[in-house]
Amino acid sequence: MLDRSIRFEPEDIVTRPLGARQRGFIALAEAFAARGHEVLARRLDGAYITRHGVRWGQLADEAPAFGDALPDRILAWRDPLLLDARSVAEDGQRWLWYDGGLAGLDENECRMALLTSLARIIFTDPRQRDGYHNDLGFIPRLIAPGASPAFVAAGNEHIAVVDREQVAITVAGWNDGLADIVRIWREEIAVKPAHARLEIYSAALANALAGQESNVPDVLVNLVRDALGDGVRVCMPLSEQEMAARMANARVFLHHGGNRFNGDHAGTWLCDALAAGTPVVSFGGIAEARIENGRNGYIVPDDAAYGNLVAQMLGDDAFFAGQSEAARNGRREWLNVAADLEKL
Numbered sequence: 001m002l003d004r005s006i007r008f009e010p011e012d013i014v015t016r017p018l019g020a021r022q023r024g025f026i027a028l029a030e031a032f033a034a035r036g037h038e039v040l041a042r043r044l045d046g047a048y049i050t051r052h053g054v055r056w057g058q059l060a061d062e063a064p065a066f067g068d069a070l071p072d073r074i075l076a077w078r079d080p081l082l083l084d085a086r087s088v089a090e091d092g093q094r095w096l097w098y099d100g101g102l103a104g105l106d107e108n109e110c111r112m113a114l115l116t117s118l119a120r121i122i123f124t125d126p127r128q129r130d131g132y133h134n135d136l137g138f139i140p141r142l143i144a145p146g147a148s149p150a151f152v153a154a155g156n157e158h159i160a161v162v163d164r165e166q167v168a169i170t171v172a173g174w175n176d177g178l179a180d181i182v183r184i185w186r187e188e189i190a191v192k193p194a195h196a197r198l199e200i201y202s203a204a205l206a207n208a209l210a211g212q213e214s215n216v217p218d219v220l221v222n223l224v225r226d227a228l229g230d231g232v233r234v235c236m237p238l239s240e241q242e243m244a245a246r247m248a249n250a251r252v253f254l255h256h257g258g259n260r261f262n263g264d265h266a267g268t269w270l271c272d273a274l275a276a277g278t279p280v281v282s283f284g285g286i287a288e289a290r291i292e293n294g295r296n297g298y299i300v301p302d303d304a305a306y307g308n309l310v311a312q313m314l315g316d317d318a319f320f321a322g323q324s325e326a327a328r329n330g331r332r333e334w335l336n337v338a339a340d341l342e343k344l
Helices: 019-035 108-117 126-131 149-157 177-187 203-209 218-230 240-249 270-274 302-315 317-329 335-341
Strands: 039-043 049-051 056-057 073-077 094-096 119-125 167-170 197-201 231-237 250-252 281-284 298-299
Touching: 019 039, 019 056, 019 073, 019 270, 056 317, 094 126, 119 126, 149 240, 167 177, 167 240, 167 302, 177 197, 177 218, 177 231, 177 240, 177 302, 197 281, 203 218, 203 231, 218 231, 240 270, 250 302, 270 281, 270 317, 281 302, 302 317
Parallel strands: 039 056, 073 094, 094 119, 167 197, 167 250, 197 231, 250 281, 281 298
Antiparallel strands: 049 056
């Protein structure tokens, strides 16, 4: 498995915040190992260690992965240019796990990498598959990502409604519809429970509110600052285990996904929230492929409906309990992803 993003260690999931890209890479590598495969995961930089059955190395290392034996599978994580750099067994396969925009596959270097490697493209969103022009003759597979183990475990530990605080959580970026979510919280939820909170996990926004250098527009900073008295809390991102505990204590996960903010083709946070037993409210986008509308969350048409559903999740125990149970029962783990990839 090959990733070219940032320097990280597999232990970072318990010591510091990691992006969904790195968390998914770690979880899938460990899922393959748990299913009995010998796995070498190479990333841009980091220590040479073994953790949970996965050997970790660096991309620059050209040493054979498995001695004299060539790998049966090479999986490039989101980067087509990693595909043809290493040999594969005679009957082996190269896979490209791709949850990015389709324009990235049309760049000349990427097209050449796909052609020379004969890789199998794995999309994560039906919108990618439907929009792919496929002039290279490839037939993309569609495999959804999974929830990280920490969220699965947290969901198992917080089944009772009484364990849940009247909290809504969002990780929406400052340029991914966060302003709309804050406005809905303030203007479209007529009656909130007395102790209801909206927790926004954003380092950029937290830094901006503290007066530090940030790219967050002043209009959003002022909007959020005005909402602090209405139960809005801005929090620094947490490690995976800490975030899983917070998610499993909340009642609803707020996602945008509207037409202007639907570039996410992974929806990893949606998988994590559902595994923690926390229903989702969204305008659409990738959420349409991750939730069962009306069963473990809702895709809503407008701000008023969004606010109404959030209010119900926070204030109606029976309504929340049914949605939460369905979310937990229908969760998808990275172990399921590994099993799906084995079938290719």
